[in-house]
Amino acid sequence: MSLAVAAEGVTRRFGRRWALRGVDLAVPRGAVVALLGANGTGKTTLLRLISTLLKPTAGRLEVLGHTLPAGGDEIRTGTAFMTAGGHAYEELTGVENLRFAARMSGTAATDDDLRDALAAADLGGAADLPVRGWSTGMRKRLELARLRLRPLQLVLLDEPFVSLDEDGVGLVHDAVRGWRDAGAAVIIASHRVEDATRHADDIVRLAGGRVADVTA
Amino acid sequence: MSDLPRRAAAILWKDILSETRTRQGFTAMLSFAALVLFMFSFAIGVDNDLLGRLAGGLLWVAIVFTGTLSLGRTFQNEELAGGTRLLRLYPGDVRAIYLGKLAGNLVVLAALEVVLFPAAAILYQVDFTAQAGPLLLVAVLGTFGFSVIGTFFSALTVHLRARELLLPLLLFPALVPVVLGSVGATEAFLAGDPLGRAGGWLRLLASYDVILFVVCLWVFPVVLEE
Numbered sequence: 255m256s257l258a259v260a261a262e263g264v265t266r267r268f269g270r271r272w273a274l275r276g277v278d279l280a281v282p283r284g285a286v287v288a289l290l291g292a293n294g295t296g297k298t299t300l301l302r303l304i305s306t307l308l309k310p311t312a313g314r315l316e317v318l319g320h321t322l323p324a325g326g327d328e329i330r331t332g333t334a335f336m337t338a339g340g341h342a343y344e345e346l347t348g349v350e351n352l353r354f355a356a357r358m359s360g361t362a363a364t365d366d367d368l369r370d371a372l373a374a375a376d377l378g379g380a381a382d383l384p385v386r387g388w389s390t391g392m393r394k395r396l397e398l399a400r401l402r403l404r405p406l407q408l409v410l411l412d413e414p415f416v417s418l419d420e421d422g423v424g425l426v427h428d429a430v431r432g433w434r435d436a437g438a439a440v441i442i443a444s445h446r447v448e449d450a451t452r453h454a455d456d457i458v459r460l461a462g463g464r465v466a467d468v469t470a
Numbered sequence: 471m472s473d474l475p476r477r478a479a480a481i482l483w484k485d486i487l488s489e490t491r492t493r494q495g496f497t498a499m500l501s502f503a504a505l506v507l508f509m510f511s512f513a514i515g516v517d518n519d520l521l522g523r524l525a526g527g528l529l530w531v532a533i534v535f536t537g538t539l540s541l542g543r544t545f546q547n548e549e550l551a552g553g554t555r556l557l558r559l560y561p562g563d564v565r566a567i568y569l570g571k572l573a574g575n576l577v578v579l580a581a582l583e584v585v586l587f588p589a590a591a592i593l594y595q596v597d598f599t600a601q602a603g604p605l606l607l608v609a610v611l612g613t614f615g616f617s618v619i620g621t622f623f624s625a626l627t628v629h630l631r632a633r634e635l636l637l638p639l640l641l642f643p644a645l646v647p648v649v650l651g652s653v654g655a656t657e658a659f660l661a662g663d664p665l666g667r668a669g670g671w672l673r674l675l676a677s678y679d680v681i682l683f684v685v686c687l688w689v690f691p692v693v694l695e696e
Binding site: 305306307308309327328330331333334335337339340341342343344345346350354355357358359360384 | 553
């Protein structure tokens, strides 16, 4: 099976601090990988490297067949990254936020498509309300709706279960199943071990910026 | 629509929509601009001849001061939304971010000038209408140069702690040719351009605008890297 992500000795340093030291990782297409570890072990840094937001200080990182830093545009076309803090504009409504995301990613989405995506995330009733008044959980659901606007080959989820109620957590699980069934690779970084590992083919534990162990 | 203009237009649409929903920023800018114009008027006193001769310079200083406030907010809404760098997660040329933000600044500054020019005409008792065409050209070139470099430095300083201080510190020296050209051309046209100096100022402005635009557009992707 071809790999969506292949990392060999990937290292990233911020000033004098080493966030990742020689990380090796292999994520096949269509696989779900749970990325576990305490705070500051490098989970988010690894996701940011894979998403092309960061460049490795050293090592080789191949994503969707492209060895970074080459192929950044092709990688971003097939990849989506749900950051822990989210990405939503306060003054725009739910529909407008999704419309902006669709335009930026070159996705041909009609108004009905956007409303369907919001309804699928249980946000149909808030579609025309500014995000300013939304709860953190609603914003998380908006992120989920944004990710489901276009077909993806690689999905990176950073703490996707935080702030979500039981139904919201169920939506994330449904989405992960959907992406996996469609052949996309999914990497979930989370402290909620039970949720993160529910669909996982591999469990990768990071400690001190290194891979401590990999459980199949 | 091809990729770059489409994505730049998406950013412009989003920023204009956000601005029209709050209007706080623009209202504050207008109030500040009015205050600056009044302060100059009070400082110079009731000498209408002197006010008229200095009108071009006073007007452009008011535009630069007020515009700097607007430039400081260019990327702040992105930070509130999760981070400017997250825009890099979308596929396509990151220069679209610069072009979209630049277009937004041009719209805001143009709206500001629509109010500032008549206000300055009344306060300083000068007639801009006699040379409306040439003065419009000066306004376009001056505003473009100001926005080009201001948008760039706004992106450069958005992640710095002392950005409110650093933005003008970096911006003002780089703006010297834009301010010189704009003030020189405005004053020359207001005086009827008896010495034929306006053309030289316009050439300086246009050349500097082109050089700035090319350099800023070329370097911008590096600014967003971590």
